[in-house]
Amino acid sequence: MSTSARCKPAPPGPGPAPGAQGIGICEYCDTVYRQREPRLNQVIRCPCCDAVQARHHAVDIDGMLALAVAALILFLIANVWPIVTLGLGAEQNSATLWGMIIAMWQHGAQLVAMVVAATLFFFPLNKMLMLGWLLAFARRGRRAPGFGRMMVALHYLQPWTMSEVFVLGALVAIVKARTYFDVMPEPGIYAYGALTLLITAFSGIDLRRLWDDTAEGSAQ
């Protein structure tokens, strides 16, 4: 734990509550409870409202870094290669993610183009880059430069990355197109499928643990 060994005079403002180690507060109902370390396959729930408080750390920081790097590589493949190709007679058309964004923009749906660009490209990319950066330092117990701001940014980005929704959307689009066209899957769709598996593996991990796993003052 990061005990403030170098005893500074208590700041006049809010501080970590004295003796607050081992105390948890449910973010859904504000109930104060005693924290326990979850055992293997155990999920700790709030004693008042049942919301999940902690899961067993099945993946350590090295493992998380490996997942983040793998996700980044898959994400690059998924964005560089086309997702699917349609054939109509001799003509063929394929689409990439950016092809989607540009097509929506050109057809007067600029707002949708921006939403797609943000939720499927910029937010996921930023999330993976920040995560990789933070974890590369955290595996030595250190806080990366910009640690605090990135942790806050990751918290706010969390609900707005939608790659896994897109995979399902691509499936629906393929089924709809299949009636009229020849559909050929491209590397992009496989990369997206694999990326979804990694996102699912990541979804059980509470990133807030990085606050506890890294030493305070190792970077500002």
Added chain:
Amino acid sequence: MSALPRAHELGLIACHVCGLVCREPNFSPAACPRCGSGLRRRKTASFMRTWALLIAAFILYIPANVLPIMRTVNVGDVDDNTIISGVVELWMQGSPSLALIVFAASIVVPVLKFFVLALLLVSTRRDSDWAMHQRAALYRLVDLIGYWSMLDVFVVALLTALVRFDVLSRVEPLPGVVFFGLTVILTMFASMSFDPRLLWDARKNHD
């Protein structure tokens, strides 16, 4: 139910962003000592913001369903699709399971969100202690599944990029899809601005 204390009774605050347990500050704009985010007991103006976003989302949901979301042009044959007609078409094409998924994402989830958030807002205002656990679970469900509604927007975007065979066949987005995308975003903001702690604050008999 439980005799467990709640944070504000002990003069504690958990940072909404990083979760650090703090002493409750005695002055108003206070920052979390660990992550620097604003330290608040409850989300700011939760009732007002959630109602406003929810009503705005509901208003936009009407054109999102009435207006067509995409146009299919097949050798001069123009066909405009709404959300519902897209679901019906998928069903007819022999993919009932996908049709159900799209129906769930585009219709069930947004409507569930409107109902659940309105129910939570009204019942909390009335200091209800009815079905506490179920209402708390409903909030977490709605908060968790909300973003899957974006499905139809991505379907239209991908089809627009794919089906570009000049005169033979084209797909174009229509205004309905913009309204629908906005509805989803607003409902997501609405569920984020609702503070589930208020459910438990409002109970009549604290025990």
